[in-house]
Amino acid sequence: MPELKVKGITIVETFAEAFPMVGTRIIITAPTAEWAEISAVTMTGFATSVIACGAEAGIERRLSKKETPDGRPGVAVLLFTMDADKLQKQLRNRVGQCVLTSPGSACFAGLEGEKKKLKLGASLRFFGDGWQMSKVVGGRRYWRIPVMDGEFLCEDKTGLTKKAVGGGNLLVLGKSHRAVLAACTRAVKAIAEVPDVITPFPGGIVRSGSKVGSKYKGQIASTNDAYCPSLKGAVKTDLPLGVEAVMEIVIDGLSADAISEAMYAGIHAIAKSGAREGVTHITAGNYGGNLGPHHFHLKEIVG
Amino acid sequence: MSALQFDLKGRPDQRLDLSALVPAQLAGLSRKEIEGLAIGTTREKLTVGDAFKVKGKDAEQLRFVGTDDRCDKIGTGLAGGEIVVDGNAGAYLGAGMKQGRIEVAGSCGALTAASMSGGHIAVRRNVGDQACGVAIGDTMGMKGGFVTIGGNAGALLGERMRRGLVVVGGDAGDYAGGRMIAGTLLLKRKVGRYAGYGCRRGSLIFMEKPRHILPTFADCGVMEFDYLRLLETWLRGQGLRIGLGGRARRFMGDMAVLGKGEMLILAR
16 A cells, blocks of 8 residues: 655554543633733643643633623633543632632633533632622623632633543654654644644643553653654664654544544644655554544544 | 514503413414403403404414503513514513513513513613512512613612613612612613612612712722623623723622622723
8 A cells, every 4th residue: 555645744554542531611811812821821731631730721722802701802721631520620720729810810611511510600709708799691600709909700610521532643753853843833833723622732742752651660651662762773663763853742622523623734734844844754642542432543634 | 474463452441461462371272262362450351352453373473563551461471482562561561571582662561570580571661660670479579581671760670689680771760779689780871869778789780870879888999890891792792782891889788788789880
């Protein structure tokens, strides 16, 4: 079978293996776009992987004044965990510590989702110590919690979806660190345009992909040695000799379709400058297909 | 299918009880059966056919044409569907309403929207006393829904109101928001005396500073309220362009009772 190439870059015939997650979206608004961003960045900090952060979170997109419930600039944030209880805890803690505390902020539901809802203002209202006020506008309940700069307005509940998917990924191989970084940066920008997805790692890129387990007891994940260029000669490597750097883009989404769309956008952005830039292969990470029910075959996505 | 229409033949010589003319009760009835429904309120028997010319078929959409202030209880207990009143209405319009929409081109009498719990009532002109207040035999006023009044409202607007939003385009009488439990009154123009009397919770939003503020409301000063922006944005979505801005002077009260209600007087 002929090798699949896009602009001279080899698309390895494999698949990204991804897992079911529980996800939600909230909308943060503030007096200025800068303050909405600060609040959202703080709330989604230390949320790259559920392995040690408890949640995976990121900014989905910036919202104009016309798109927010209170007519102020805003940011849509996505938050994912492995189950609804953990999501509730992470949501309460992150909104409570990072959004409630941020000057002039307000927080609204961003997802209708399923019948079961997550508490938002419904749990944070107790910060008001009895001075909080409930308001129902258009059938939706909001809480007005008195704070030192006026009031924190927060919607009572937000929706969740159990159809979210975590761990969609692309592995980018290239002849130089600079080329791979440039291509991945482009891909993250392209993925940011796709609705319902985030790339939770720093700048959307992971340089330390992991494998399950370790030689050390108690270490649940360790470096993906098959993709470490410096170990090519010492381990059962998956890298051609000419590859100097590998970077991964991990994608979480509210649905499997959103992940597919994001991977498509990412692959085409990576390949935009062609093989001349230095990118040689695009592949994906999986565990043989036995762990995650979602398999995103690169060939189908590119096709 | 055209709306089921009731054309008033002439000014009735008694008050009419039109509470039976709601979609839930008219569904499945033939025109003859509808015309035979009793609507009189005196010993003199009066039926729909005596007072109205009935035409159209769709019982989910009702239209009253040429009605006057003797036509009481239009849309009382409405649980869905739409009623358009091309004329005036008497007392109890939409009282106890749960869902649906009522539009009135003229004015309404006392107890409009009393103890309603959901839906939308839009009155283009004035409403009488106790609008959105307590229906006879009930313990609470309006319990939910949305009411817009284009003209003036009488005394005791939103008395013992529990939930919901009322927007008054004209003036409001005395005791607006009296003994209010919760909910929101948005008053665009003047308001009478004793606004918020006995108010436990709830919000009275004034676009014009009221002439009289009860001494049992405590001044908290001017500040930003994102809630006002949320309300403005939502109202715009309902087709009402009311510039609330985000700043208001807050008075908390009524301190003679629980004191967790508020007056927000917009700061320009």
